[in-house]
Amino acid sequence: MLMPPYLDSFHPPRRTLMGPGPADVYPEVLAAQAKPTIGHLDPLFIVMMDELKSLIQYAFQTKNEMTLAVSAPGSAGMETCFVNLLEAGEKVIVCRNGVFGERMRQNVERIGGVAVMIDFEWGKAVDVDEVAKVLAMHPDAKFLAFVHAETSTGALSDAKSLCALAKQHNCLSIVDAVTSLGGVELKVDEWGIDAIYSGSQKCLSCVPGLSPVSFSPAAVAKMQARSTPVQSWFLDQTLVMGYWAGENGGKRSYHHTAPVNALYALHESLRLLSLEGLENAWQRHADMHQVLRHGLQRLGLKFVVCEADRLPQLNTVYIPQGIDDAKVRKQLLENYNLEIGAGIGALAGKVWRIGLMGHTARRENVALCIKALGEVLVI
Numbered sequence: 001m002l003m004p005p006y007l008d009s010f011h012p013p014r015r016t017l018m019g020p021g022p023a024d025v026y027p028e029v030l031a032a033q034a035k036p037t038i039g040h041l042d043p044l045f046i047v048m049m050d051e052l053k054s055l056i057q058y059a060f061q062t063k064n065e066m067t068l069a070v071s072a073p074g075s076a077g078m079e080t081c082f083v084n085l086l087e088a089g090e091k092v093i094v095c096r097n098g099v100f101g102e103r104m105r106q107n108v109e110r111i112g113g114v115a116v117m118i119d120f121e122w123g124k125a126v127d128v129d130e131v132a133k134v135l136a137m138h139p140d141a142k143f144l145a146f147v148h149a150e151t152s153t154g155a156l157s158d159a160k161s162l163c164a165l166a167k168q169h170n171c172l173s174i175v176d177a178v179t180s181l182g183g184v185e186l187k188v189d190e191w192g193i194d195a196i197y198s199g200s201q202k203c204l205s206c207v208p209g210l211s212p213v214s215f216s217p218a219a220v221a222k223m224q225a226r227s228t229p230v231q232s233w234f235l236d237q238t239l240v241m242g243y244w245a246g247e248n249g250g251k252r253s254y255h256h257t258a259p260v261n262a263l264y265a266l267h268e269s270l271r272l273l274s275l276e277g278l279e280n281a282w283q284r285h286a287d288m289h290q291v292l293r294h295g296l297q298r299l300g301l302k303f304v305v306c307e308a309d310r311l312p313q314l315n316t317v318y319i320p321q322g323i324d325d326a327k328v329r330k331q332l333l334e335n336y337n338l339e340i341g342a343g344i345g346a347l348a349g350k351v352w353r354i355g356l357m358g359h360t361a362r363r364e365n366v367a368l369c370i371k372a373l374g375e376v377l378v379i
C-alpha cells in the first residue's frame with residue numbers, strides 16, 4: 001500500500017456526466033476556478049460578488065434583495081430556508097413525491113416544526129387539487145414546501161399554481177429548485193415564490209458546493225419577526241447578510257471565509273447562462289430531451305414519468321428485465337467514460353436516471369449515451 005507522501009497528483013479522467021449531478025462543468029468555469037485566490041474582503045472581490053448577486057437574481061428571475069449563494073451544496077440551501085423561516089411548533093405542509101420531499105420533512109421536524117405530509121406516487125407530479133384540500137384543512141399552516149423538479153424520479157411539479165395556492169392560504173412557499181434552475185422555466189417573482197434554493201452542480205454546470213438562495217420581502221419579514229434565534233449559526237441569514245450586503249448598507253463584515261475560487265466558478269457559469277439567455281437554455285434542455293427520448297425509446301426503454309410531467313434534464317427509465325443494473329453502469333463508466341445515475345429510494349435498483357443538465361445537454365452527449373447503451377445492452 002502507498003503511504004504519503006504521494007509522488008503523483010490526482011488525475012481524474014474526463015468523464016461525460018449524465019447522472020443526477022454533478023453535470024459536466026463548462027471548461028470556462030474550471031478555468032475561472034483556477035484563477036488567483038484573492039482576499040474575500042478585497043475591493044475587487046466585492047465587485048465580483050455584486051455582479052454574482054445580480055447574476056443569481058437573473059437566473060431566479062427575481063429582484064429579491066436577499067439573494068446570495070450559501071457556501072455549501074444544495075442540501076445546505078434546503079436547510080438554510082427551513083432553519084431561517086421556521087420556528088418550533090409552526091406547521092408546514094410538505095409535498096412528498098420522492099427523496100427530497102422526505103428530506104424536507106426531516107428538516108422541519110429537527111427544528112421542532114410540525115410537518116403535515118401529502119404523499120404522491122413516485123414518478124408523479126404534485127397534485128395541485130390535493131394540496132388545495134389539505135391547505136383548507138389546516139388554516140394554521142404557515143408554509144407550503146415542495147420540490148419543483150424531483151431528481152429522484154424525474155417529475156416536474158407546477159410551481160406556479162402551487163405558489164398561488166400557498167398565497168391564497170396565507171402560507172409562505174418554500175421551493176426546492178436544485179435541479180430546475182437553468183433547466184426549465186422558473187420565475188421567482190412572477191410566481192410569487194417566497195423562499196427558494198438551488199445547487200451549483202446541476203443545470204448551472206458549475207462545480208459542486210454552492211447553493212444559490214433567494215428570499216422574498218415577506219420571507220425576510222418572517223425572519224425578522226422571529227422570537228427565537230436561528231438554530232444554526234453558520235446558516236443564519238441575518239449574520240451572513242452582514243457579509244453579502246454589508247451591515248446597514250455599510251461595510252461588509254467577516255462572517256466566514258467565502259469560498260473565493262468556487263464563487264469565481266459560479267460567477268462564470270451564471271455569466272455563460274446569461275449570455276445564452278435563460279429561455280434559450282430552457283429550450284436547449286427541451287430539445288435535447290426530445291432527441292434522447294427518441295433514442296431511448298428506440299432501445300425499448302420505458303419512461304417512469306408520463307410525458308406531461310417529465311423533466312427534460314432528468315430522464316428516468318425502467319431497467320429492462322434480466323439486465324444487471326450495476327454491470328451496465330460499470331461498463332458505461334469504464335468503456336465509455338460515461339456516468340449515468342442509479343435509482344434511489346423507492347426506485348433503487350429499478351431505474352436509471354439519465355441527466356441532461358446544463359453543459360451536458362448537447363447533441364454529442366445524447367449520441368454517445370444512445371450508442372453506448374445500445375452496445376452495452378446487447379452484450
Ligand SMILES: *Cc1c(COP(=O)(O)O)cnc(C)c1O
Nearest residue numbers: 073074075100149151178179199
Ligand atoms: C441534488 C439535489 C439536492 C441536494 O443538493 P446537493 O448539492 O447534493 O446537496 C436537493 N434537492 C434536489 C431536488 C436535488 O436534486
